Amino acid sequence: MVLMRLRESADTIPANSRADKAFRLDIEGLRAIAVLVVLVYHLSSDWLPGGFAGVDIFFVISGFLITSHLVSEVERQGRIRFARFYSRRIRRLIPATFVVLLATSVGVLLVVPRFAWHQFGIDIASAGAYIVNWVLAARSVDYLAEDAAASPVQHFWSLAVEEQFYLVWPILITCLVAAARRLGVPLKTAIACGASAVLITSFTYAHILVARGEVSAYFITTTRLWELAVGALAALVIGPLQTVLNDMARAVLGVLGFVAIVVSVVALDGGDWPAAPALLPTLGAAAIILSGRGTGSSGVGRLLSMRPLVWIGGVSYALYLWHWPLISLARYKWSDFALWQMLFLAALSIALAWLTGKLVENPIRFSSWFAARSSRGFILGAACAVLTVAIGLQLATVAASNALRAPNGAVPAGAGVLDSEDMAKSMGLDKWINDVDWVSPSPIEALEDVPAIYADGCQQSTSDPEPVSCAYGDLEAPNVIALIGDSKAVQWLSALDEFGRANGFRIVTYAKSACPFVEAEVLLDGDEYPSCERWNESVIEELAVLRPDVVVTSQVRGVAVDPAGTTSATTMVTGLERLWSELNERGTRVVVLGDTPQTGSNIYECVAENSDQLETCAYDRESAIAKSAFLVQKQAVQNLNGSILSVSGRSLHGTNEDITMLDLTDAVCPSEKLCPPVVGNALIYRSGSHITDTYVRTMEPFLSALLLEAGVGIENDHIGAFHGE
Known part of the structure; x- marks a missing residue:
């Protein structure tokens, strides 16, 4: 301005x-x-x-x-x-x-x-x-x-x-x-x-x-x-x-x-x-x-x-x-x-x-x-x-005085109120938003409810192509999980950090704003995004040295630029398949975290203005999933014969054990048609379709269970292969 x-x-x-x-x-x-x-x-x-x-x-x-x-x-x-x-x-x-x-x-x-x-x-x-x-x-x-x-x-x-x-x-x-x-x-x-x-x-x-x-x-x-x-x-x-x-x-x-x-x-x-x-x-x-x-x-x-x-x-x-x-x-x-x-x-x-x-x-x-x-x-x-x-x-x-502000010392249960049966049934919207007297984080503080990676300066800006890495989890562990992608990938850091501490993994991050981990060209606000492509190339080079046991990735972008210069989901699918296959050939397992639904608006703003009418802030589940990168990720995994493990138990098993997609959608939207803005007194969304760190932490047991089911654990023979174990 x-x-x-x-x-x-x-x-x-x-x-x-x-x-x-x-x-x-x-x-x-x-x-x-x-x-x-x-x-x-x-x-x-x-x-x-x-x-x-x-x-x-x-x-x-x-x-x-x-x-x-x-x-x-x-x-x-x-x-x-x-x-x-x-x-x-x-x-x-x-x-x-x-x-x-x-x-x-x-x-x-x-x-x-x-x-x-x-x-x-x-x-x-x-x-x-x-x-x-x-x-x-x-x-x-x-x-x-x-x-x-x-x-x-x-x-x-x-x-x-x-x-x-x-x-x-x-x-x-x-x-x-x-x-x-x-x-x-x-x-x-x-x-x-x-x-x-x-x-x-x-x-x-x-x-x-x-x-x-x-x-x-x-x-x-x-x-x-x-x-x-x-x-x-x-x-x-x-x-x-x-x-x-x-x-x-x-x-x-x-x-x-x-x-x-x-x-x-x-x-x-x-x-x-x-x-x-x-x-x-x-x-x-x-x-x-x-x-x-x-x-x-x-x-x-x-x-x-x-x-x-x-x-x-x-x-x-x-x-x-x-x-x-x-x-x-x-x-x-x-x-x-x-x-x-x-x-x-x-x-x-x-x-x-x-x-x-x-x-x-x-x-x-x-x-x-x-x-x-x-x-x-x-x-x-x-x-x-x-x-x-x-x-x-x-x-x-x-601004901080809000009707939904949590009492001192109150800790939201968040996804902790869910179980597989609830999620499989896709309970109605009313179950989650009735009688909500407070939420955490408060809508006013939602934008600040983020994982530590931002305060640590570990997410690269859109302008710089040089990779920046930080380590979390068990810092002394020989086994490594590389968390790679844009902000939709690193929103899961707090849960992965806890998983790494509990299961003997060092979590190494490579994050860049608005840049998916893919072998394809993407755009930034409609313009070319060359620093993203160079960043991806550099990250792949660093992985050859780091030799992680597992790469965990996610993204918000669902399209990439095809040879004709237009964007298409098919080009993104092809780019993901190519990259994941290369990682598998190196002996690295790939775990894809399904993109969370695209809300279409800032939920925290709606909650701040409609604290007594939270149903106003619900959004349509089907269209939100369609607008996300979830379907593109799913298609690429299926093309590689990988498995799709759902938090609600509705899983699809493939023959390729080195590529797995974790579907946490039912924990983010445990309703059949309209997705709630709040579950268990936890505000689910912060910026856009990003999940608050508070809610991600309450989802850690679900994410950890899916990782173990996918074979990511210290008992699995595949882990540690690079380290001669």
């Missing part, structure tokens, strides 16, 4: 030349263009696919204005007055931020389902502390956060980047000024060298992270500093540059910059951001700034100095603050916006921005009482920050 930057006061207009001491109307207009393209992008990204580039434009403006102000102060005063500088930034930025975050908190309480309050409360608190960009960066690489809702304050990430820049940039300039005086170097030359170093280092780092596929690169400060440094360099060279550029040259420079911005917002799609493609809007904004003078006399300058654009630029900071909370919260009432709804939200955003400037920003910003003592600004900022953080944390805390 993206957004914009702040409107600085007229005292930050550059003083690098006499002409530039005038108020830059064209920069106000450039602000307006940036915020408007972002507004349109958030209302309908189809209209301006590259509208997110508005944030890059604002970064350049910020770097230009703040550097101009600081350099001017050094030239006039001989130093930067830090207390005065930071106090003015606080008065300019934080009061409006506090008002919007407070209003957003109220909006969350009024229209957002309870299950999202915890996440949004944390986001509001981190936005108030100006660290939300790092929170979003962590969430962007967290596979467990795939179901996280769009935060109404996620646009604060760009403000957080700028505030962090404001914190360190005056200090760096002070150090550079000191070095320049000691070495006898011109001040601007020294500062330009420092800005160039920041630009090169940050841009290189952004390129490296983007090349690795690290999606966190979009949010973190270190990959964005180069854009602010571009603006800083523009502030340092604008004076000398304009002495050598005539009006025609400046006009051409402005037109080129404007064209670059237009191309950016119309044609770019966000790929490889914020690396090389981000140069287009960034350098375009710098070109417009360098082409203009205070009067905006160039062609583009005259366009940007039009009164409506200048007015929008004047309220751009508050418009930035208001528009995304309004849009994101409105989506809870209107899933798709009609044109009139878009116009209404845009008009409301502008109206609130104007009111905020008139009633909050300007009275505090221009207050002589606050200006008299810098300490008053710091007190104001601290009070607003503390209150905002407290409000956000309170919202997160309130």
Whole structure:
């Protein structure tokens, strides 16, 4: 998510030349263009696919204005007055931020389902502390956060980047000024060298992270500093540059910059951001700034100095603050916006921005009482920050109070209430959801109810093809079970860990997000997924060294890419057969854990909102199985003459003892037609169709029994063959 930057006061207009001491109307207009393209992008990204580039434009403006102000102060005063500088930034930025975050908190309480309050409360608190960009960066690489809702304050990430820049940039300039005086170097030359170093280092780092596929690169400060440094360099060279550029040259420079911005917002799609493609809007904004003078006399300058654009630029900071909370919260009432709804939200955003400037920003910003003592600004900022953080944390805390929250010390029986007879009969839905007073985990905590593999950092991201392995179970055991696959495989880790401890197996994991263990090409969100294929090849190579006794695998993906470039279940079946046969030829037994039913929605969300009507959260068993990878896995096992062992005793036995499928469906859905969301006071599902770790642990006796039935046990002669036993 993206957004914009702040409107600085007229005292930050550059003083690098006499002409530039005038108020830059064209920069106000450039602000307006940036915020408007972002507004349109958030209302309908189809209209301006590259509208997110508005944030890059604002970064350049910020770097230009703040550097101009600081350099001017050094030239006039001989130093930067830090207390005065930071106090003015606080008065300019934080009061409006506090008002919007407070209003957003109220909006969350009024229209957002309870299950999202915890996440949004944390986001509001981190936005108030100006660290939300790092929170979003962590969430962007967290596979467990795939179901996280769009935060109404996620646009604060760009403000957080700028505030962090404001914190360190005056200090760096002070150090550079000191070095320049000691070495006898011109001040601007020294500062330009420092800005160039920041630009090169940050841009290189952004390129490296983007090349690795690290999606966190979009949010973190270190990959964005180069854009602010571009603006800083523009502030340092604008004076000398304009002495050598005539009006025609400046006009051409402005037109080129404007064209670059237009191309950016119309044609770019966000790929490889914020690396090389981000140069287009960034350098375009710098070109417009360098082409203009205070009067905006160039062609583009005259366009940007039009009164409506200048007015929008004047309220751009508050418009930035208001528009995304309004849009994101409105989506809870209107899933798709009609044109009139878009116009209404845009008009409301502008109206609130104007009111905020008139009633909050300007009275505090221009207050002589606050200006008299810098300490008053710091007190104001601290009070607003503390209150905002407290409000956000309170919202997160309130979210946990749910009608189905388990009493202290309560332990759910989960699948422990089932027996083979119950599952074989497929009891009715009412048996499992009647008189449920509490569940564990609570719906609010469902996303966090996961096996240890995530905290241990043992599931590889979608971008990295290198295998990562971790060991569980009996760590000293010579016999090895390799657990391989995507998140639907590793959801069983806790049960396998217990099995390994009890039966003398070391459990070695190889996990990669959204990547099935198969000799076939798969897609990721409709695009090629080359790192998955390379990961599979590398895992197979590592297995040749590890030589596990058993490979246990599962997956969520039911189709693979065929030679014609389309996806098909047949291609997936063929790829699974090929891989499993190769493992069998090496002497490795393969145990396939049948994919759990695809619910089609987030069950925990439904339970949170319908705690007294749990039947609302049931889903159709037959269609859920059909949408999962279960039938594909079953077909591949049957083609290899393997056995299918069911937890309810409805098993199919084949002649190939080296390939077995374990069907745990009846323990996950012990009903004939509609599957319950809760069994034995245990919430069954967390993210999508993933089983909560709590419920998996209660299923351990069933899984262990099936593994032993499949011949995976210390008494079986097959086990230990690789170890000469």
